[in-house]
């Protein structure tokens with residue numbers, strides 16, 4: 001193949017056409033790039049979470065810096081419950097756009113569902129597979145689906161791009177929250 005003198009011009013032509021197509025589409029192309037990056041980040045969240053958790057000794061996972069703070073243990077169980085809600089919301093956007101999705105009382109769930117009695121091992125495993133399955137699902141969605149909307153009971157009208165934005169940030173935000181707990185715990189040691 002390398003000896004084929006026709007190969008070089010063919011490749012050059014293909015590259016030029018590819019660049020022209022990208023240029024012509026302008027902002028649309030950039031939006032897709034941004035979304036593609038968010039999807040990849042969304043798909044790496046389990047690894048990010050489990051790697052991040054290694055910094056925090058298990059003996060401080062029940063440490064509560066102040067009454068209104070969640071413990072690391074509670075945050076992990078919350079992440080699984082949140083992901084289960086997100087799992088359904090994502091599918092609502094795709095299969096039943098225009099419908100309603102329900103918010104929920106996150107603080108209330110942590111207390112009423114006794115998060116400290118729930119297994120963090122199970123919660124992490126549940127999160128892993130919920131996130132993995134949704135990641136696979138959203139990799140190859142038609143472009144138009146990303147503009148689909150649902151009506152969120154607390155946040156109002158949301159597009160599927162809004163949904164991705166929220167859940168792509170969810171794990172990094174909670175890792176930062178855990179880091180705060182850890183730093184306060186270190187000072188008290």
Ligand code: NI
Nearest residue numbers: 078082170174
């Ligand atoms: Ni959260």
